[in-house]
Amino acid sequence: MALRLYDTKTAQVRDFQPQEPGKVSLYYCGATVQGNPHVGHIRSAVAFDILIRWLEASGYDVLSVRNVTDIDDKILEKSAASYADDFTPDVDYPAQEAWFALAYRFEQAFHHAYDALGVRRPSYEPRATGHITEMHALIQRLIDAGHAYPAPDASGDVYFDVRSWSAYGELTRQNLEDMQDAPDADPRGKRDPRDFALWKGHKPGEPETAAWDSPWGRGRPGWHVECSAMSTKYLGETFDIHGGGLDLRFPHHENELAQSAAAGHGFARFWLHNGMVTFEGEKMSKSLGNTISPGEMLAAARPKAVRYFLGQAHYRSQLVYKPGSLQEAETALARIEHFIDRALPQKANQPGTADLPTAFRAAMDDDLNVPAALAVLHETVRAGNTALDAGDATTGQLRARETVEMLHVLGISEVPEPQNSDGPADAALGKLVETMLSSRAEAKASKDFARADAIRDQLASVGVHIEDTAQGAQWSVKSGV
Numbered sequence: 001m002a003l004r005l006y007d008t009k010t011a012q013v014r015d016f017q018p019q020e021p022g023k024v025s026l027y028y029c030g031a032t033v034q035g036n037p038h039v040g041h042i043r044s045a046v047a048f049d050i051l052i053r054w055l056e057a058s059g060y061d062v063l064s065v066r067n068v069t070d071i072d073d074k075i076l077e078k079s080a081a082s083y084a085d086d087f088t089p090d091v092d093y094p095a096q097e098a099w100f101a102l103a104y105r106f107e108q109a110f111h112h113a114y115d116a117l118g119v120r121r122p123s124y125e126p127r128a129t130g131h132i133t134e135m136h137a138l139i140q141r142l143i144d145a146g147h148a149y150p151a152p153d154a155s156g157d158v159y160f161d162v163r164s165w166s167a168y169g170e171l172t173r174q175n176l177e178d179m180q181d182a183p184d185a186d187p188r189g190k191r192d193p194r195d196f197a198l199w200k201g202h203k204p205g206e207p208e209t210a211a212w213d214s215p216w217g218r219g220r221p222g223w224h225v226e227c228s229a230m231s232t233k234y235l236g237e238t239f240d241i242h243g244g245g246l247d248l249r250f251p252h253h254e255n256e257l258a259q260s261a262a263a264g265h266g267f268a269r270f271w272l273h274n275g276m277v278t279f280e281g282e283k284m285s286k287s288l289g290n291t292i293s294p295g296e297m298l299a300a301a302r303p304k305a306v307r308y309f310l311g312q313a314h315y316r317s318q319l320v321y322k323p324g325s326l327q328e329a330e331t332a333l334a335r336i337e338h339f340i341d342r343a344l345p346q347k348a349n350q351p352g353t354a355d356l357p358t359a360f361r362a363a364m365d366d367d368l369n370v371p372a373a374l375a376v377l378h379e380t381v382r383a384g385n386t387a388l389d390a391g392d393a394t395t396g397q398l399r400a401r402e403t404v405e406m407l408h409v410l411g412i413s414e415v416p417e418p419q420n421s422d423g424p425a426d427a428a429l430g431k432l433v434e435t436m437l438s439s440r441a442e443a444k445a446s447k448d449f450a451r452a453d454a455i456r457d458q459l460a461s462v463g464v465h466i467e468d469t470a471q472g473a474q475w476s477v478k479s480g481v
Contacts, residue, residue: 384398
């Protein structure tokens with residue numbers, strides 16, 4: 001089965017064939033580094049990390065680019081005042097932090113979250129402020145083609161003329177008359193309220209360091225032009241995949257497509273968008289008190305369990321967080337790990353020793369259907385445990401090696417252990433628990449249920465949760481213990 005992906009622009013699942021055989025060019029939108037990452041940012045990064053891993057597992061050489069928007073209205077606003085809620089406790093920051101220092105600080109916060117969850121760095125991660133020259137060239141090209149104009153009020157603003165491009169709205173399948181106005185600069189300089197800013201003239205009160213010389217006066221780039229300039233610089237005027245969160249479809253990606261196509265670029269051949277994260281079906285909001293940050297998740301569960309949770313839904317679907325979600329992920333992951341530990345010696349617990357199951361490949365080729373792929377993984381674990389229970393070590397080990405391969409593709413096994421994790425202590429804990437479970441099994445076999453219950457309660461008192469299954473007792477450590 002060939003890889004098939006849902007293309008937002010055509011609203012169809014299509015066969016994926018890269019423009020260059022054996023190579024895939026991928027651009028996905030990274031962070032506007034105005035604050036700490038929220039769970040939606042990290043869910044998107046995990047989704048595209050899985051895509052890249054699957055493309056590589058399918059034999060492709062992937063060139064991936066993820067941008068950093070390090071100049072933006074909100075960055076300037078936050079640098080102009082003290083936003084203590086976003087500051088790391090016990091660190092002495094200045095009352096008014098320079099915009100570039102603030103942006104860099106939050107850029108590092110994103111990297112920390114990505115690294116903690118095994119999201120690999122892209123091939124390249126360009127910053128918007130490093131590509132002003134490329135943006136100037138693109139803007140001038142649009143002006144020369146009649147698709148952009150400097151504001152007549154000499155403010156230094158330059159706008160894209162949406163009415164000059166008849167295909168405007170094609171990504172989100174909207175009519176121009178139904179679209180909202182673009183919230184850029186002074187609307188008196190626009191021909192149409194929906195025209196969006198390509199270049200923003202410098203305004204009184206803004207830092208001089210946040211402005212660059214241009215043919216239209218000192219200023220800074222509009223948000224949308226940044227990605228068009230950076231993606232085509234590193235991937236070419238036509239590339240394979242453009243991705244990002246569903247919330248970026250409009251206006252960001254719609255505007256990217258319009259300005260790039262109007263400049264004569266083929267631009268992205270596929271558009272992929274991941275769904276949002278909700279709290280029990282409701283949009284997360286600080287005002288509703290139903291938010292959870294990546295840091296809070298990592299404090300509540302192991303990084304591998306957080307990665308499992310964030311990647312378990314289909315990338316296009318809504319991911320629903322609820323109290324208990326991380327414990328469910330922890331329990332599922334513990335069962336997998338227990339089986340691998342049971343079947344394989346540590347030195348054999350490495351990828352590259354077995355083929356991926358055919359059903360797993362079919363699921364991943366079907367628009368990256370991770371839920372179906374996880375179903376194959378769990379069925380493989382069940383089959384492996386059954387084989388081991390029957391004394392068939394050969395089959396059990398083969399199933400375990402297949403499980404290792406699947407965990408590798410999904411990026412779960414690549415998540416680093418926390419730095420404060422004590423490896424020898426963890427190993428000792430595992431051996432102690434297994435010894436006590438063996439004693440419990442013997443007690444149950446001899447119908448000494450009081451002793452069996454006492455062992456279970458003793459383990460529970462130190463945070464070790466026991467679940468009796470058809471394949472034997474499974475254990476996991478409760479988070480927060």
